[in-house]
Amino acid sequence: MVFEGKNLVGVDIGTSSIKVIQLRETGKGKVHLVKYGVEPLPPQSIVDGHVMNSSAVVDALAKVFKDLKISYRDVALSISGHSVIIKKLNLPLMKREELEEQIQWEAEQHIPYEISEVEIDYNIIWENPDVGQMDVLLVAAKKEEIQDLVEVVRQARLKPAVVDIDAFAVQNVYELNYGFNPGETIALLNVGASITTVNIVQGAVSQFTRDITNGGNAITEEIQKQLQVSFEEAEAYKAGGRHNSQEMVPQEVDGIISSVVDTLAAEIQRSLDFYMATSSRSEVERIFITGGTSKIGYLRSAIERRSRVPVEPLDPFRRIIFDERHFDPGILKTQAPQATICLGLALRKQKERD
Ligand SMILES: Nc1ncnc2c1ncn2[C@@H]1O[C@H](COP(=O)(O)OP(=O)(O)OP(=O)(O)O)[C@@H](O)[C@H]1O
Numbered sequence: 001m002v003f004e005g006k007n008l009v010g011v012d013i014g015t016s017s018i019k020v021i022q023l024r025e026t027g028k029g030k031v032h033l034v035k036y037g038v039e040p041l042p043p044q045s046i047v048d049g050h051v052m053n054s055s056a057v058v059d060a061l062a063k064v065f066k067d068l069k070i071s072y073r074d075v076a077l078s079i080s081g082h083s084v085i086i087k088k089l090n091l092p093l094m095k096r097e098e099l100e101e102q103i104q105w106e107a108e109q110h111i112p113y114e115i116s117e118v119e120i121d122y123n124i125i126w127e128n129p130d131v132g133q134m135d136v137l138l139v140a141a142k143k144e145e146i147q148d149l150v151e152v153v154r155q156a157r158l159k160p161a162v163v164d165i166d167a168f169a170v171q172n173v174y175e176l177n178y179g180f181n182p183g184e185t186i187a188l189l190n191v192g193a194s195i196t197t198v199n200i201v202q203g204a205v206s207q208f209t210r211d212i213t214n215g216g217n218a219i220t221e222e223i224q225k226q227l228q229v230s231f232e233e234a235e236a237y238k239a240g241g242r243h244n245s246q247e248m249v250p251q252e253v254d255g256i257i258s259s260v261v262d263t264l265a266a267e268i269q270r271s272l273d274f275y276m277a278t279s280s281r282s283e284v285e286r287i288f289i290t291g292g293t294s295k296i297g298y299l300r301s302a303i304e305r306r307s308r309v310p311v312e313p314l315d316p317f318r319r320i321i322f323d324e325r326h327f328d329p330g331i332l333k334t335q336a337p338q339a340t341i342c343l344g345l346a347l348r349k350q351k352e353r354d
């Protein structure tokens with residue numbers, strides 16, 4: 001039986017902070033913001049998506065739930081980075097039972113880990129009896145990563161109900177706020193502190209995803225190294241640099257931001273090129289960008305220059321209803337890029353119940 005109940009609490013455990021969002025859906029697709037909070041994490045608590053300092057994460061999680069007075073404990077989490085592998089497979093049309101077996105075989109071919117070490121899921125995204133073909137999206141994630149994440153969440157006395165993938169969380173946010181056009185191909189980018197997620201979607205179907213282990217931390221680290229300053233100082237310089245407010249920022253900062261951002265934009269372009277080279281489908285027509293690092297205006301123009309495709313900021317709160325007495329619209333607007341994945345998780349509901 002499908003449980004049409006409450007939305008789960010979205011919990012995004014990122015490299016720089018934990019984000020928590022609770023939504024309430026009322027009739028006619030109306031989505032209301034109920035709770036929203038962010039708790040910074042000490043540097044090195046999460047490294048490339050791995051939990052390194054679990055007590056820091058547990059404490060921060062417990063603190064946000066307490067501060068926000070959230071009593072509902074069922075949460076949706078997500079994973080990203082190298083532990084997640086998503087592959088689109090083109091297969092001859094086959095029955096569901098045959099597909100189960102074929103998927104096991106395909107997973108062994110395409111996944112660079114022992115099959116016993118991964119959790120496998122798949123989704124038929126296209127099938128055509130006339131040509132006898134089907135496309136299947138194969139998703140594999142390392143069990144160890146999922147278990148580590150689930151463990152810290154349990155220690156904070158929360159109940160992990162769903163484990164999603166960052167790329168799909170962003171896709172759900174886009175769908176809610178903008179809706180997909182059947183004929184259109186877009187790229188959704190989430191640029192965080194240490195991971196950049198690329199998801200190319202045609203119609204409403206993901207065609208290609210890739211997680212690049214690079215993001216805003218690379219800029220901070222370069223500022224730290226070149227100017228011999230602390231992580232905190234480097235973060236502040238970065239936020240005041242290129243196309244942001246210009247106060248008290250050493251002049252070298254703009255140059256450092258441009259050069260690191262150019263490298264990141266080139267990596268993103270390599271993923272777009274890879275998609276084009278391996279897909280018979282159509283070209284990317286628009287790019288939407290989100291994640292904290294997307295606040296650097298220069299990143300958008302660097303991607304636009306390489307891809308020759310318009311790059312727009314994705315507004316995760318575009319269609320979310322909120323009470324201005326409880327939520328400051330200015331703060332929501334500034335923090336929107338960091339909130340996207342968490343919002344996507346907060347859209348999830350309980351899975352099927354036995
Ligand atoms: N105004 C700003 N200018 C430049 N960078 C910013 C700004 N605000 C936030 N950032 C950067 O955004 C990043 C945090 O974004 P986000 O919260 O999306 O990442 P995360 O979820 O913590 O990391 P990841 O997803 O990579 O694990 C940090 O690197 C931070 O320095």
Ligand SMILES: [Mg+2]
Nearest residue numbers: 014015192341
């Ligand atoms: Mg993130």
